[in-house]
Amino acid sequence: MNIKRILTAVTAMLALATLAAAHAATPVSFCTNWFAEPSHGGFYEAKAEGLYAKAGLDATIKMGGPQVNGMQLLLAGQCTFLMADSIGTLKALHAGAPVVAVATTYQKDPQVIIAHAGVKSLADLKGKPIEVSAEGMNNYWPWLKRKFGFTDSQARPYTFTIAPFLHDKSLSQQGYVTSEPYMIEQAGEKPKVFLLADYGYPNYSEVIVARADYVKKHPQVVAAFVRASAQGGRDYLCNPKPANKLIVEANPKMTSGLLAYGWKTIRAHDLVTGGAAAKLGIGTMTAARWQAIDNFMVNDAHMLPADFDYKKGYTLKFVKNLHVMARSCPAA
Numbered sequence: 313m314n315i316k317r318i319l320t321a322v323t324a325m326l327a328l329a330t331l332a333a334a335h336a337a338t339p340v341s342f343c344t345n346w347f348a349e350p351s352h353g354g355f356y357e358a359k360a361e362g363l364y365a366k367a368g369l370d371a372t373i374k375m376g377g378p379q380v381n382g383m384q385l386l387l388a389g390q391c392t393f394l395m396a397d398s399i400g401t402l403k404a405l406h407a408g409a410p411v412v413a414v415a416t417t418y419q420k421d422p423q424v425i426i427a428h429a430g431v432k433s434l435a436d437l438k439g440k441p442i443e444v445s446a447e448g449m450n451n452y453w454p455w456l457k458r459k460f461g462f463t464d465s466q467a468r469p470y471t472f473t474i475a476p477f478l479h480d481k482s483l484s485q486q487g488y489v490t491s492e493p494y495m496i497e498q499a500g501e502k503p504k505v506f507l508l509a510d511y512g513y514p515n516y517s518e519v520i521v522a523r524a525d526y527v528k529k530h531p532q533v534v535a536a537f538v539r540a541s542a543q544g545g546r547d548y549l550c551n552p553k554p555a556n557k558l559i560v561e562a563n564p565k566m567t568s569g570l571l572a573y574g575w576k577t578i579r580a581h582d583l584v585t586g587g588a589a590a591k592l593g594i595g596t597m598t599a600a601r602w603q604a605i606d607n608f609m610v611n612d613a614h615m616l617p618a619d620f621d622y623k624k625g626y627t628l629k630f631v632k633n634l635h636v637m638a639r640s641c642p643a644a
Contacts (some may be wrong), residue, residue: 337370338533342520343391345376348563350490350574351393351518353555354417354584354594356562358544367536375562375614378472383409388521397421397506398516398605398626399451399615405625406616410524413626415538415595415634416546420509423452426477426492427484427504428479434506435460443477443485445470454613454638455513463525474499489581490574498569507581516597516606519626522554527627535630542595542636545584548575585638593635602626 344352355373358364364371372392376382383404386394394411396404401413428439438460444453444467456462470486474495477485489492489507495570496503509515520538527534548555552575560566578584588598606622616622 315434324584325380337365337368338530338536339370340364340392340482340533340537341372341374341390341393342393342537343374343376343380343382343385345382345397345518347375347377348373348559349566349615350552350559350571350578351417351553352559353575353578354545355541355550356538356544356555356558357548357552359549360558361544363540363543363547363641364537367534368541369533369540370618371537371540373558373562383411386411386521391528392522392533394521395518398519398602399609400447401519401521402606402609402622402625403450403615404621405622407622411521412524412527412532412624413516413521413597414527414598414630415520415542417520417541417595418508418516418583419585419589419637420581420583421452421513421515422488422490422516422581422583423448423495423508423517424487424489425456425484425506425508425511426496427506428477428481429502429504431484431504434511435620437484438462439466441466441468441483443468443470445472445485445486448486450615451515452508452513453510454615455508455608458612459511467561470621489583489609490577491570494570494573494578514601514608516601516605519597524554524624530627536553538595538630539634539636542593542634546636546638547596549579550639579642589638593637595634595636597626597628601629 342355359371359373370597381397382394387409398413404411418526425442425544438602474492475501477483478499493503493505519637535592556571584594588596602622
């Protein structure tokens with residue numbers, strides 16, 4: 313028995329173990345804003361492809377839902393990162409929540425108003441009943457009131473189902489361009505869909521939000537999560553199969569038809585790759601866009617006081633040199 317060889321081998325094994333421990337994946341959790349769906353495809357793609365793992369992260373994706381308050385979960389430490397939106401983030405910050413947006417999924421908010429065939433414009437819906445969620449009443453509804461003269465008297469509670477819309481030909485409803493129009497088409501009707509972003513609605517949808525103290529203490533983790541998520545968003549646009557497998561596992565009610573429709577719609581409307589992302593890359597945000605959001609919230613919707621420092625609600629540190637550019641993909 314060669315004692316020297318044994319000791320050398322043991323020393324090498326200990327060194328490897330120490331090195332592995334030093335490079336152990338950092339656990340992070342990401343809370344989405346709804347049940348798993350195509351809108352979350354980039355994050356599930358990053359998980360499925362091992363992009364988070366390659367970035368040194370042990371990432372867990374937690375689904376949201378109608379009864380889930382993601383901001384509370386974030387503040388309670390139940391999520392490392394949260395899928396929120398710019399308006400909700402600034403409102404939370406103004407209310408005292410120490411949160412900051414570090415990147416965005418979409419350049420265009422997928423929020424739509426869905427009307428029956430024959431409606432020619434959003435302006436035609438003035439005075440007509442529209443189903444709006446409680447959250448919608450506090451973000452896009454003030455914008456519609458300001459821009460098109462809508463009134464609170466025409467708003468109806470949103471029931472999270474298309475049944476009332478199909479039954480009442482005078483009724484319109486809110487939705488996401490990636491989902492509800494498909495459901496309505498499957499029910500036999502071709503609706504008129506108005507994407508609010510195409511009319512100037514400035515909100516960033518699906519921003520990645522974290523607690524300010526976490527961003528300050530763990531900038532490398534934040535940077536790794538942002539980059540891997542942007543890469544996942546890029547890859548999902550070309551090959552959604554890896555992400556779709558995980559989406560269905562998380563949300564078995566998700567159908568192949570809706571997955572395909574959502575993916576095609578994301579691409580068709582350039583939700584991820586449009587706007588500033590066309591030049592600066594997926595996940596990017598701009599100071600000018602945040603200023604426009606603040607201007608809407610202060611001057612149009614009267615959600616924030618004029619002296620509120622909205623710049624504390626976001627940072628461009630993690631996206632200014634990201635440059636994760638879209639690839640040329642096969643036709644949808």
